Amino acid sequence: MAQYEKQVKEILEAIGGEENIEKATHCVTRLRMALKDESKVDSEKLESIDIVKGSFSTNGQFQIIIGQGTVDKVYKELVAMTGIGESTKDDVKESSAKNQNWLQRGVKMLADIFIPILPAIVTAGLLLGINNILTGEDIFFDGSSVVAEYPQWAGLAEMINIIASAAFVFLPALIGWSAVKRFGGSELLGIVLGLFLVHPDLLNAWAYAEAQEAGEVPTWNLFGLQIEAIGYQGQVLPVLVSAWVLAKIDIYLRKRIPDSIQMLVVAPVALLVTGFLAFIIIGPITFAIANAITGGFVWMFSTLPAIGGLVYGAVYAPLVITGMHHAFLAVDLQLVGTGNGTFLWPILVMSNIAQGSAALAIYFASRNENLRGLSATSSVSAYLGVTEPALFGVNLRFKFPFICAIIGASTAGMFITINGVLANSIGVGGLPGIFSIIPGYWTSFAIGMAIAIIIPFALTYLYAKLASDEFKK
Template sequence: MDYKQIASEILEAIGGKENVSAAAHCATRLRLVLKDESLVDEKKLEEIDAVKGTFSTAGQYQIIIGAGTVNNVHREFVQLTGIEEMSKDEVKAEGNKKMNPIQRFVKMLSDIFVPIIPAIVAGGLLMGIHNLLTSEDLFFDGQSIINVYPQIADLAAMVNTFANAAFVFLPVLIGFSAAKRFGGNAYLGAAMGMIMVHPDLLNGWGYGGAVVDGEIPVWNILGFEIEKIGYQGTVLPVLAAAFILAKVEQFFRRVVPSALDNLLTPLLTIFITGVLTFTVVGPLMRQSGHLVTDGLVFLYETAGFVGGGLFGLLYAPIVITGMHHSFIAVETQLLADIARTGGSFVFPVAAMSNVAQGAAALAVIVVTANAKMKSIASASGISALLGITEPAMFGVNLKLRYPFYAAIIGAGVSSAYVTLMKVLSIALGPAGLPGVIAIRPDSMMHFLIGLAIAFAVSFAMTIVLAKRAAKKEA
C-alpha cells in the first residue's frame, strides 16, 4: 500500500489540514478532532479503498482503516498535517471540548463505568454459570445439575462466592473509578467505597427488613443519631460520595502546607466525606437510586411489550448519539439490586438491536454488487452478531440507509417479544449471540427465539427495502 497516498486522499476528503485539530489512532481507526465536520466529503472517503467506514462520536471523527494499516496511515497523516502526535486520551480531551453539557454528562458516566465493566461482566457470567448448575428443570426434570451430581455442590458454592464479590463490593470499584474521573485520588475513592460496605454496618440489602422491625443500628454522637447502614449494591450514593471526596481533596491540596499535605489532606478528606455521606448524601442518594430503579421496573412492567418494542426501535438511534453509555449506570443498579428487580431488561434489548444490525449488514452482501461493500458488510456483520456494532452501523447500514431502517424494525419486533416473555439478564456481557450466558436460565430459550426474530426480520426487511430502493432509482 502507498500509505502516504492514502493519508493524502483522506486529508483532502476531510477538508484539508486546516480542518484538523488533533489526530491519534487505535487498533483499527484513525481518530480525528475536526474543526468543522460539515466540510467532510463522505463520498470521497468511501471511494478510498483503505477506508472501511466512518462515524462521528464524542467529538471525534473516526475513520475505520484496519489493524496493521492504520498506524502507517496515521504516521503519514501526521507528517502531512504537521500536527503533533497525540495519545488517544489527549484526542479524547480535545474532542470533549466540542461536546454539549448532556454529551459531557454521558461521557462522564461512560468514563466511570467502562473501566469496571470487566469485573462486573466476570461476576455476572459466573453468576450465570452458578444458575446453570443450580436451576431445576434446565437439564433434568425436577432436578438441577448439583442434585444429580452432588459431588460438585461445593464447586457451585465457590462459583457463587466468586460471582457475588463484584456486586457486594461494587462501591469500592465505583469509588476508585469515579474519584479518578473527578480528579481525586483513586485510592481514597476506593477507601471511601470500603467504608460504605464495612462489615460493622447493617448490610444494605437488609435495610428494608430492619426498618419494618425497627432495629436499625445508629451512632449516637453528641445527641445526634446517625444510621449505621451499608451501601452494598448501590450506585448513586458512591458516585456522589466520590464527587464530594474529589472536591474536598482538591480544596485541601490547595490550602494545606506542602509539609503537612500527605498527612492532613487524606485524613480530613476521608473524615469529612465520610460524615457527609452517612448523614446527608448517602440516605438521600439511596432513596433516589431506589426511585430510579423502581421507576424503570414500573415502566418495564406496565408498558409491556409495546414499551419494549419502542425501546428496541430507538436503541440504535440512541447509540448514534452516544447516549447509550448512560445505560451502563442503569444496568449496574438493576443488577446490583437483582433481588428486587430480577435482573436487567436493558441488556436483552441491546442484544436484539445489535443482532438486527448484524443481520441487516449481512443481507447487504446479497443485494449489493459493490465488491468493497460486500467485504465490509461480511466482516462488520459478523462483528455485530458478536456485540460490536459500530463497523456495521456506520460502515454499512447508515451509509445505505435502508439496512438501518430494516435493522431498527427487526430490533423493535424482537424487543417486543423478549419484553412480553419477561427476558432479563443477570449480568453484563457481549450484547449479541454470546450474550445468552448472561440471561436468566428460565429465559434463555425466549432470548434465543428473540435473536432469531431479530435476525430473520432484519435480513428479510433489508432485501425488501433494497428492492424498493432499486425500483426508485430505476
C-alpha cells in the same frame, strides 16, 4: 511515494484540509479526530476513497473507519505529511469535549467512569453464566439441576458464584476507584470510599426495606442526630456523588498542605469528611433518588411491558450513535444490585444482534468485495457484542439496514419484555449473552434472538434486492 500517501492526501482534502484538524489519533480500526469545523467534511468524497470503509461523528469526534493494520500505517503517513503531530486518545477526547454540550459532557463523564470497569463486570457476568448452567433447573434435567443430580459439583458452583458475584457485591469499590480517578483525585481513596460504603458492620442495603418495616434499622447518635447505619450494596448514585466530593476535597488539600505532612493530613481528612457527608446527607438523598429512578423503570416495564420493550429496542441503537447508551449502564447495574435482575440489558442484546443481522444481509446482497468483507467481519463483531463496525461501517452508511435492524430490535425487545425476561448480570452483549439470562427465561430469550436475527436479515436483504438501485446491479 509512500504506500498510502495518495489516499492520505485525498482524506485531508475531504475533511477540509490539514488546517481543519485540531488533534488526531487512532484506535484498532479508526482514525479519530477532533476537527475545528465538521461542516467542512465532504462525506461522499471521503467514503469514495478506496481505503475508507465509512465515517461518522460521535461525542465531538470525527472517526474514519480504515481497518485493522492499515489504520496504523495511514495514521503514521498522516502525521508525517502534516504538522499536527501525534496525539493520545485522551488528547483527542479533551479537544473534542469543546464541541460538546452539557448533556454530551455528562454522558461522556459516565462513559469515562463505567467503561474502565466493564471488563470486570462482563467477566463476572460470564462466570455467573457458568454458575447458572450448574445450578439452574430444567436445563439438563426436568425439575432439577446439575448440582442436585451431581452433588460433587456443588462446591465448584459455590466457588464460581463467590468469584463471579464479587464484582457486584463490591461494585461501589470499583465505581469509587474509577470515579475518583476520573474526577482527578487519588483512586486508592476511591477504593476505600467504596469499601466503607459496603462495610459488613452496616445494615445490608438488600435488608433495608424489611428492617424499616420492622422498625429495626440501626442508627448512630451524632450530637443528637439519628443517622441510619446502612450500607449501599448494589447502589450506583451514592458512590458517584461521594466520589466527586472526595476528589474535590483531595485536590483542595493536596494543593495547600505541605508535602512533608500530606500523608498524615490529606487522606484522613478527605475520607472522614466525605464519610460523614456520605452517611448523613449524600447517601440518604441519592439512595432515595436512585430507588425512585429504578422504581420508575420497574413500574413502566411491569405496567406496559410491550411498549417499554418496543420503545427501548427502537431507541437503543440511536442512543449508541450519540454515546448516550452509557447512561443506562448505571440503571442496569442498579437493577442488578437492588432487584431481581435487569430487564434493560436483554433488550440491548437484541439490538446488537439485530444490527449484526442487517450487516450480514448486506454481505449476501452486495457484489462489492470490500463491502462484503466489511459486512462479514462487522456482523461477527456485532454478534459478539461490539456493534460499532456494523453500525457505522455498514448500516448507517446505507440507512435502510439501520432501519431494518431497529424494526427487528424493537420487535424482539417487545417479545422478551412481555415474557418478563431478566438477566442476573451484565455479560457479553451478543449471542453469548444468553448465559447471563436467568435460566428460566432461556427459551423466551432464544426466541427473541431468533426474531432479532431473522427480521432484520430478511427485511434488509429484500430491500437491497428489490428496492435499492445500488444493490440491483
